Amino acid sequence: MPTHQPGILAPQSPIARSLFFLLHANADPRPALKALAAITDGNRLVVGIGPAVVSALNVDIPGLHPLSPFSAHGVNVPSTPRALWCWLRGTDHGELMNHAHEIEALLKPAFYLDQVLDTFMHRHNRDLTGYEDGTENPKGDDALTAALSADGSSLVAMQQWRHNFTAIEQLSRSEMDDVIGRRRDDNEELDKAPESSHVKRTEQESFTPEAFVMRRSMPWVDGQEGGLLFIAFGSSLRAFEVQMQRMAGIDDGITDSLFRISQPITGDSYWCPPLQQRTLDLSALGL
Numbered sequence: 667m668p669t670h671q672p673g674i675l676a677p678q679s680p681i682a683r684s685l686f687f688l689l690h691a692n693a694d695p696r697p698a699l700k701a702l703a704a705i706t707d708g709n710r711l712v713v714g715i716g717p718a719v720v721s722a723l724n725v726d727i728p729g730l731h732p733l734s735p736f737s738a739h740g741v742n743v744p745s746t747p748r749a750l751w752c753w754l755r756g757t758d759h760g761e762l763m764n765h766a767h768e769i770e771a772l773l774k775p776a777f778y779l780d781q782v783l784d785t786f787m788h789r790h791n792r793d794l795t796g797y798e799d800g801t802e803n804p805k806g807d808d809a810l811t812a813a814l815s816a817d818g819s820s821l822v823a824m825q826q827w828r829h830n831f832t833a834i835e836q837l838s839r840s841e842m843d844d845v846i847g848r849r850r851d852d853n854e855e856l857d858k859a860p861e862s863s864h865v866k867r868t869e870q871e872s873f874t875p876e877a878f879v880m881r882r883s884m885p886w887v888d889g890q891e892g893g894l895l896f897i898a899f900g901s902s903l904r905a906f907e908v909q910m911q912r913m914a915g916i917d918d919g920i921t922d923s924l925f926r927i928s929q930p931i932t933g934d935s936y937w938c939p940p941l942q943q944r945t946l947d948l949s950a951l952g953l
Contacts, residue, residue: 671708679755703946714936785884813880818940877905
C-alpha cells in the first residue's frame with residue numbers, strides 16, 4: 667500500500683541541502699528518474715518532480731502547475747519553475763555534500779544542476795529575524811489531511827526569501843512585532859495585530875475553505891546574505907496560492923508587512939510521489 671515520503675512530516679533535521687535541477691532540451695528523463703527512485707528512501711532524501719518533467723512525459727498530475735508570477739501594490743512575486751527538487755536531510759555537512767554529488771552524477775545527462783541551497787535549524791525553529799516559524803502548523807491527523815493526498819503524494823510550494831537585514835535593524839522591537847503579528851520573546855499573537863501583519867494576512871482559518879499547509883521552512887545563509895527557504899506541503903497548491911495573493915493585497919489592497927523586510931526571489935512547485943514498498947512510486951508518470 668502506498669505511503670508518503672516520511673521526511674515530509676518527520677521532525678526537521680538539523681541541516682538540509684536542496685538541489686534544484688533543470689531538464690535538458692529534448693532529454694528523456696525516464697532512465698534518470700528510475701535510478702533516482704531506486705535510491706530514494708523519502709526520509710534522508712525527499713524528491714519533488716516539477717511540471718516540466720510531467721509535461722515531457724506527456725502525463726497529468728492533478729493539481730500540479732507552475733506557480734503564477736504577479737506584481738501588485740509594489741509587491742513582486744516571481745515564478746522560477748525547475749524540473750526536479752532533491753531535499754537532502756541530515757546532520758553532517760560532509761555527508762550531505764557527498765550525497766549531493768552522487769545524486770548529480772546519477773541524474774546526468776538528462777538533468778543539470780541549477781542551484782544548491784544549504785539550510786539549517788536556528789534556535790529551535792526560528793527564522794533569522796528571531797521569530798518562530800510554523801507556529802500554526804496542523805498536528806496529528808490534521809497534518810496528514812493538510813499535507814497529503816489520499817494516495818500519499820503531496821504537492822509542495824517553495825520560495826526562497828531574501829531578508830533585508832538593514833531594514834530589519836532599523837525597526838524597533840515593537841515595530842518588528844507589528845510586522846509579524848507576534849511577540850518575539852514569547853511567540854504570543856498580538857491582541858491588536860495590524861491588518862497588514864503577517865499573522866493577519868496568512869491566518870489559515872480565515873479563508874473559505876480553510877487554507878492549511880504544512881510548513882517545513884528553514885533559514886539559509888550565503889556570505890552576508892540570508893533569509894528563509896519557505897517550504898509548504900499540501901494536498902493541493904490552493905492554500906499556498908490564496909495566502910500569497912492575500913499577502914500581496916490582490917483582494918483588498920493591504921499588503922503584508924513582511925515585504926518591508928524580505929522579498930521572494932524564487933517560486934517553485936513540485937509533486938512529491940508516494941512510496942511503494944520503500945521505493946519511490948512513479949507509476950503516475952507511466953514508469
